[in-house]
Amino acid sequence: MTTRGIDYANLSLKDALDLAVLIEEEAQERYEDFAAQMEQHRTPEAATFFRLMAQNEAKHGEELATRRSTLFGAEPKAVTREMIYDIEAPDFDAARAFMSPRQAMKAALASEVKAHAFFVAALPALKDAGVKALFEELRDEEVHHTNLVTAELAKLPPDSGLSDEDFVDEPAAQ
Amino acid sequence: MSATCEYQAKDYKSDLKPIWCPGCGDFSVVQGIYRALAAIGRPPHEIAFVSGIGCSSRIPGYTTAYGFNSVHGRSLPIAQGIKLANPDLLVLAAGGDGDGFSIGGGHIAHLIRRNMDITYIVMDNQIYGLTKGQLSPTSQKGRTTCTSRYGSLEEPVNPLLYVLAYGAGFVAQASPTDLAGMAATIEEAIRYPGFAFVNIQSPCVTYGEEAQQIKGLKAISENLTALGHNPADRLAAMDLAQHYGEKLHLGVFYRNPEPAPTYDGLVRERQALLSKDAPPAENILDLFIKK
Numbered sequence: 001m002t003t004r005g006i007d008y009a010n011l012s013l014k015d016a017l018d019l020a021v022l023i024e025e026e027a028q029e030r031y032e033d034f035a036a037q038m039e040q041h042r043t044p045e046a047a048t049f050f051r052l053m054a055q056n057e058a059k060h061g062e063e064l065a066t067r068r069s070t071l072f073g074a075e076p077k078a079v080t081r082e083m084i085y086d087i088e089a090p091d092f093d094a095a096r097a098f099m100s101p102r103q104a105m106k107a108a109l110a111s112e113v114k115a116h117a118f119f120v121a122a123l124p125a126l127k128d129a130g131v132k133a134l135f136e137e138l139r140d141e142e143v144h145h146t147n148l149v150t151a152e153l154a155k156l157p158p159d160s161g162l163s164d165e166d167f168v169d170e171p172a173a174q
Numbered sequence: 175m176s177a178t179c180e181y182q183a184k185d186y187k188s189d190l191k192p193i194w195c196p197g198c199g200d201f202s203v204v205q206g207i208y209r210a211l212a213a214i215g216r217p218p219h220e221i222a223f224v225s226g227i228g229c230s231s232r233i234p235g236y237t238t239a240y241g242f243n244s245v246h247g248r249s250l251p252i253a254q255g256i257k258l259a260n261p262d263l264l265v266l267a268a269g270g271d272g273d274g275f276s277i278g279g280g281h282i283a284h285l286i287r288r289n290m291d292i293t294y295i296v297m298d299n300q301i302y303g304l305t306k307g308q309l310s311p312t313s314q315k316g317r318t319t320c321t322s323r324y325g326s327l328e329e330p331v332n333p334l335l336y337v338l339a340y341g342a343g344f345v346a347q348a349s350p351t352d353l354a355g356m357a358a359t360i361e362e363a364i365r366y367p368g369f370a371f372v373n374i375q376s377p378c379v380t381y382g383e384e385a386q387q388i389k390g391l392k393a394i395s396e397n398l399t400a401l402g403h404n405p406a407d408r409l410a411a412m413d414l415a416q417h418y419g420e421k422l423h424l425g426v427f428y429r430n431p432e433p434a435p436t437y438d439g440l441v442r443e444r445q446a447l448l449s450k451d452a453p454p455a456e457n458i459l460d461l462f463i464k465k
Contacts, residue, residue, distance in 0.1 A: 002354040029184075037196040081183060082209060085353045092205075092350055093379065093388045095196035 001114050002085040008125035016131040017068040018079045020138060023087045024061030027111065028054050030089035038104075041097045046104040053108050057088070060141075088115035088142075100159050109149045116142035181215050183208035190235050195303075199376030199388075200229060202350035203297055204236050206374075207266075210360035211237075216264050223266045224253040226273035229304045230297035230376065233268050247278025250285050253292050261438040264364065265291070271298040275311040275331045286340040286369055288437035293363045293370045296333060299378040300386060307381035314419055317383070334415035334427060337371045338408065343430035344370035345411065347423055350377070351392045355424055362426060368433045375422055391422055398425035406431040 006019070031054035038047035086092075094107040119139035126132045186208045194200050211221065221239035225231035227246035234241025244252050253267040274282065274296045285292065301319065302308040308321040311331040318325050337345050344366040348356035356374065363370035377387045384390060403410060403425070411428035453460065 002352065004354045033201070034196070036191045037194075040191060040193055041196060082213065082354075082357070091388070092202040092353075093197045093199070093377065095201075096379065097196050099196070 001087055001118060003087070003118075004083050004085070006079070006083050008122055009127050011126060011128060011131050012078075013128060013130040013134065014068065014072045014075060015077075015079050016128075016134050017064055017071070018077045019084065020134070021061050021064045021068060022079065022081050022084055023115070024057050024064060026081065026084060026086070027088040027090075027115075028057035028061060030086075030092075031057060031108075034090065034095050034104075034107075037095055038099065043098050045101045046099040049101055049104045049108070086114075087118050088112070102153065102156050102159050105149055105153045105156070109146060109153065112142050112146045112149060116146065181212050181217065183212045186211045186218060186237050186239065188236055188238050192232065192236050194229055194232070195378075195380045197379040198229070199299065199350045199374075199378070200233065200297055202353055202356070203230070203295070203374055203376055204233055206348070206353060206356040206360050207233070207237065207295070209357035210364060211239075213357070213361045214264070214364055220262070221264045221266065222253070222256045222260075223268065224249045224256065225267065226269040226278060227304075228270040228273050228302070229378075230268060230270045230299075231273060233297075239266070247273050247276070247281070249273065250278060250281040250292075250294065253294075254285060254288070254290055257290050257292055257438050258441060261291075261442060266293050266295065266364070268295040268297065270303075270310070271296060271300065271312040271331075271333065272302050272310040275333055275336065279311070279331075282337060283340045286337060286342045289343060289368045289434050290438050291368055291436045293360070293366075293372070295360065295363075295372045295374060297374050297376040298333060299376050299382055300330070301378050301381045303378045303381050312419075319381070330419060332415065332418045333371075333373045334418050335412060338412050338415055338428060342371050342428070343368040343433050345373075345415075345427045346371070346425060347373045347375070347427065349375040349391050349395065349422060349424060351388055351395050351422075352397075352424055355397070359425065362429075366429065366433065368430070368436050394420070395422045395424055398423050398427065403427075405429045 031050045035047045035050035035054060038050060088111055090107045090111040094110065116139060119135050119142065123135055126135060192201065218238040223234035223237055223239040223241045225234050225243050226249040231243055234243055242252060249267045249269050253265050256263060257265045298312055300310055300312045300314065302310050307319050309317060309319050309326050312333060313326055313330055315329055316325040334345060334347060344363055346359045346363055348359045360372055363372045375391055403414060405426040405428055408428050414423055415427055
């Protein structure tokens, strides 16, 4: 998780909403990439879970984008994708061949925890009351998501205990 | 250069789905390249991306640039040919440590001495991953693999020192441990007017050792800017480069403050000079006809 050039003290509500949309977009793309990787490596259960996460991120992103356009219309963006790196998106190395649904959910859980940490860390630097309220809302949403994933994890049967070494990754034609 | 509209990272992403192992460091490298290219803003059709053979050499296919997944170790001669044929193209070359420093090791020196305006990105994972885990030129001494059951007896190639010694004008190192830094480093390399080399420590999740995974790399990472390194100081760069394998220095090791003329630029100059006295193209055959 890295950020670059975000001036938290002078962040406007418009910028904060744009930033939140970008964070959701990045996470959506990463989950889609992970789902594609799982499909490529014949791991349909994990792929299905990652697709679901991508849909969730897309839904959150759309909600935030709607709020942004209601409040600020087509005013140009002042923040870019280059300012955020892996805020809510799972880390690239969180994916593994033949992930079990439990491993996939753990990767998502780690991402929600990471996003929560981002909003918590940013809060003290914020000056604008509206931005502060938005970040608090987003922080609380991450707690909610973390609880949801934790609850889903508890429903899963334990993993088989087999390791990656027990599987052979067959070459895939392209 | 015809770019007037703004490009985004996704504009450089092709529809081809990478078949790298999930978790492979190369996934982050391709993202770093997308972001660097978006920052540069050249349209995809003005970019030529050449690679050799290996896992990482699949990378041109995952971009919307013109790509050539060529012959093992031969990305650099092909990239030079492309640059000479059409100097207006932004030319990138990429490959693994085996492709660049073993099979194609002889080509780097000549590209450096010619100083062609090409950016060469090496995804260094210290192993031949595509062929299932044999020693590569950058594998550490003592490394146990399927071809070194009792541990490697060879010293590894030091890619940073190698290119610095031959006089490369731009030498940097990046890693997926800092994606923002990686994208910025690649961008800086592309913007450098001459040969630029970026060594990216890109972990192999399948055959790489634990210490070479992201967590291990983070533990030995040091940012060159934070260390106060002056990238104009070539000797200091060489000194730092000697720690390759022990520490992971991230950022620009060396950037020639006075970039030398590029070969492609000199060729253009010579063409312009010679063309002054050259016969018109429609009379070119007259040179071969005795009158």
